[in-house]
Amino acid sequence: IKIDWLIKNKDLDLVKSFIRNNNNQKISSDLINFYLDEYLSNGDLENACEVFNIIQYLPKNFYTSKFQIYCLIYENKKEIAQVQFDLLKENNFNDNFFEDKFNFLMGYTENTNLKIFENNILNFHLSRISNDKFVFEPNENTKKNIWRYLKSFNLLQNLDDIDVENDQKIISIENATHNSNYPEKDLLNLYTRYRFSINQLINLQDEYKLLPENQSRALLYQG
Numbered sequence: 001i002k003i004d005w006l007i008k009n010k011d012l013d014l015v016k017s018f019i020r021n022n023n024n025q026k027i028s029s030d031l032i033n034f035y036l037d038e039y040l041s042n043g044d045l046e047n048a049c050e051v052f053n054i055i056q057y058l059p060k061n062f063y064t065s066k067f068q069i070y071c072l073i074y075e076n077k078k079e080i081a082q083v084q085f086d087l088l089k090e091n092n093f094n095d096n097f098f099e100d101k102f103n104f105l106m107g108y109t110e111n112t113n114l115k116i117f118e119n120n121i122l123n124f125h126l127s128r129i130s131n132d133k134f135v136f137e138p139n140e141n142t143k144k145n146i147w148r149y150l151k152s153f154n155l156l157q158n159l160d161d162i163d164v165e166n167d168q169k170i171i172s173i174e175n176a177t178h179n180s181n182y183p184e185k186d187l188l189n190l191y192t193r194y195r196f197s198i199n200q201l202i203n204l205q206d207e208y209k210l211l212p213e214n215q216s217r218a219l220l221y222q223g
Contacts, residue, residue: 003028012038012047019054029059036067037121041145043152045074062088066098067122073105082106101126121145128153140172147181159186164193170214191218 006015007030015035019027032051039048049071058064065088072081085102097117104112105126112130117123124146128134137157138147150156159182162169170190177187196219200207204223208216 003031006031007034010038016051016054019051023054023056026057026059027055029061029064032059032064033061033067036064037145040121040125041148041152043149045071049074062093062095063120063122065093066095069102070105070122070126073102078106097123098126101130104130118143118146121149124149128155138172138176139168140175142172144179147176147179151181156181159190162190164190164218167212167214174214174217188221191221194218194222196222 002018006018012035015031018031019035032055035051036048039045048067052058052068052071058068065084069081069084069088072078072084081102097113100109100113103109114127114131114133116127116131116134116136118127118136121143128136134155136150136155138150147156156176159173162173164170173182173187173190176182177184194215196207200219201223204219208219208223211219
C-alpha cells in the first residue's frame with residue numbers, strides 16, 4: 001500500500017526518504033525504477049544515480065541493474081561497471097541492445113546500433129547519447145515520460161517550424177501541451193498561423209463545426 005501510494009503521489013523527496021529509512025530491508029524494484037525513471041525524465045541524472053549510493057540491498061531486477069551500470073559509466077567508474085556487467089551476464093542476462101550500448105560507452109567499440117528504442121526511458125536515453133545525429137519526432141502515441149525527457153533536454157521541435165497543415169502533428173502538440181510539455185502560449189501562437197476566410201471568422205459559430213477539431217479550436221481562438 002505504501003509503495004503504490006508513493007508512486008501515485010510522485011513526491012521524489014519523500015521516496016528518497018522512504019528508501020533511506022527502510023535500508024534494513026529490500027525495497028520494491030517498482031519503487032526504485034519509478035524513482036530512476038522520473039529523475040531521468042526530468043533530465044536530472046545526478047539525483048537518479050544517487051539512489052545507488054543510498055540503497056543497501058539492490059533489488060534483483062535487470063532494469064535496475066542496467067541503470068546502475070549506466071550510472072557507474074556516467075560517473076566514470078568504468079572498472080566497477082565492468083564488474084557489475086560481468087555479474088549480470090553470469091545471471092543469464094541477455095539484452096543485445098544494452099550490451100551494444102555498454103560496449104560503445106565503455107570504449108570497446110567505435111560503432112553502435114543507431115535504432116531508437118523507446119520501450120523505456122533508459123533505452124531511449126542510451127539511444128540518444130550514443131548518436132550524435134539523434135533526431136526523434138514524438139507523436140500522440142509517444143509515452144508521457146519521453147515527452148518530458150525531450151522537454152528536459154531541449155529536444156522538442158520549435159513550434160515555429162511546425163506545418164499547420166499537418167493535422168495529426170498539431171493534435172500531438174495539443175496533447176503535449178495538455179501534459180505541460182509545451183507552454184500554452186506557444187500553442188495559442190500556433191493557432192494564429194492558420195489562415196481562415198473572412199466568412200469563416202464572421203460565422204465562426206457555424207463554421208467551426210465543419211472543421212477538424214484542431215482547426216476548429218484555432219478558428220475559435222482567432223475569433
